[in-house]
Amino acid sequence: MRAALCLLVACAALAAAGCGGSDAPSEVVLVTHDSFAISPDVKKAFEEESGLTLEILKAGDAGELVTRSLLAAGNPEGDLLFGVDNNLLARALAGDVFEPYESPALASVDPALVLDAKHRVTPIDRGDVCLNYDKAWYADHDLAPPRNLVQLTLPRYRDQLVVENPATSTPGLAFMLATIAEFGEKWQGYWRKLRANGVLAVDGWEDAYYSRFSGAAGSKGTRPVVVSYASSPPAEVIFGKPRPSTAPTGVVESSCFRQIEFAGGLRGAKHVEGAHELVDFLLSKRFQEDIPLQMFVFPARTDAALPPEFEQFAVVPEHPLDLPPHEIDQNRESWVDQWTDIVVR
């Protein structure tokens, strides 16, 4: 019993220790999603230049990140949020999560990426969601890989496509939006045809890419077309063992849906100045050139150099499919419901 009491006291002491010292003024807290990554030396460079410690708080995937920041609006967990994308943007803006800030570095950013005229959010990168295909599979089967969305409804591409459920997966949602952007009112008919042609819908990207798709190295999957990212082919090269001389997978360029990721200073932040400095830093050439190999997306700055693997194997679609953020927000739930009715039931 005495031992038990000692433990309780120890826990209480631990608790008290945890309470203090959480808001040192020399620290800026970045709230972001699980996929955020930064090279250690780039992070150090920011800390040395600004004199601030960069604390990174990962809050789940992009959907969870937005849910959390909506709940904490006005009393945020950190100073700056990075990782809200164009699919989720309208919801976050409606939730009054951000405080406007116009970064001087915006001058070097592709103006097409700026979606909020009030600068509550600043574009940091773009990473399109695209169909990927297995080059070797199509070569073995003496078949040309699909070139567009419509072809996937043809008999010769039967049982070849695996997609993620838009109700549970971010790329799954983006691909559904791509079909809505492409076919407009007729998108449901398109999915009925896809279903008739044997589309497989799974829960998330991990299952789709690593278990069902035949093109990922080490995968035992049997389907040669998957919903993934424009940057997946260079990732296959960079993490290949041994490193392949060319990407084993290709991208169906006309299937890409635009995904832009934004950063925004959080309303009610403890360190507003720090948040501004951090936005400027996220748009600096140093960070922008670190982005591709860390997060496998493309920098927003037009003058940022790409690593050779990206130059060689990644596709940056000229005119990706796109929908206005407010339209996505208004219809998300009903579209997902309709998709579920068509594809699953």
Place this chain on the structure above:
Amino acid sequence: MSARTWRLVTYGVPLAFLGLFFLYPLLAILDRGLRGDGDPPLDVLTDPLTREVVWFTVWQALASTVLTIAVATPAAYVLGRYRFRGRSLVSAIVVVPFVLPTVVVALAFVAILPGGLDRGWAPILVAHAFFNVAVVVRIVGTFWASLDPRVSEAAATLGASPGARAREVTAPLLAPALAAAAAIVFLFSFTSFGVVLILGGPRYATIEAEIYTQAVRLFDLRAAAVLSIVQLVCVVAVVWVATRLERRLTVTGTLRAERDTLRPVRGRREKLVVGLSLGGLGLFLGLPLAVLVERSLAVGGGHELDAYEALTDQTSVLLAAPWEAIVNSIVYATAAAAIAVVVGGLAAFAVADARGSRLLDALVLIPLGASAVMLGLGFLIAFDTAPIDFRAAPWIVPVAQALVAIPFVVRIMVPTLRSIDPRLRDAAALLGASPSRVRREIDLPIVARGLTVAAGFAFAISLGEFGATVFLARPDRPTLPVAIFRFLGRPGELNLATAYALAVVLMAVTVVSILLVERLRLRRGGWF
């Protein structure tokens, strides 16, 4: 310590802990969800889709529980009756599936099951049995080992056949432990989420999966709140039935130390029974685990150790080297197990007391069946203002993990505590022992075995806990399951292999730590 103070502590500590870290955040998020404007929540309740989801959730949980008990009982019998070489190793290995992240196991199942059979309700049930075998083997096996074999032997002397003895002696004695284990397995399957999504495909959803979709994907907190109330109502009903059952089934005065109950395996028939029971379970658990090991080595078309070598590299995927996750996991798990044993142990004494509280009995189980998604969001809004702005506090991780572990500690200890013959306590009191001396010298030695099993289990739960940990842990202090998840989320062969390598490390850490905890008991010895 006087009887009054003791009662105050055994009730007060668990109630305060659960009140602050469970009820308060849960009510906060439900309030936020329901308070907003919008139509009354009835539409969610009357939606035929909701009814479909509730029905699937209930029946798959029931079926999973039955399947788990069927798969686990032979091994529980062997571990509860026989002494043999490697017995503690077997009982440690059984826990391995229980700590593995659901995504990894689900992917292993997809790899093993033939196409066509790898999706739907059947693989869901099999995966639930795979995860939860440990719950039944450990709770029932431990209790079995403390049953006095002489009761059954006496029945045999009186001419009872083996079948009659199993039916009329062993089964009734085991019933409370079985009820406790079944309740936990049911709750785990009831709130299952990752397994259902991956192995079921989009056609199947549990209430928990639907709550997640509504809250996090569709930003409909109102629907999520209504669904989690539906879930809570089901869970409370199940918990009420289970705890009542457990109470009514208890038979007192039959417990013995393990030293006196276990016996060596003798004769051909017994060897065959032991071999078949353990071999069957070994195959069932071993196949998916072997796939994980194989995948961790599969690099570049051959088998290499690259993924293991990568464990020491600093990586931006984690903001730390992967091996640091091992240290973090062990630190968090030790803290969580300590909290769970103290809070859960005290609660077990309160619940097992003859006048024990039914409310507390049910309350400690409910966190297992409540929506983890909603609780996580609840933590966020409940602890967001000074002096309780705990959102970034590192100790919130073990506290959240302990919430899941406490029900185990209680359910493992209560059947044992209740079975202590009250006459033993009365006799000690009559001879002049103070209440605290009775607890120290009668109760504690008998529950000591259960306590170490509970501590080991609490440690394992914390090692494997993912949902709350990924939500609360700082990114530069990932635990093993969190690290696995991060590597799995990136394309590229080496990342995949590293995720599997970390899963293998998690398996090893689990076995070693469970063995160590059990050793601890033997070292201190003399309790029995």
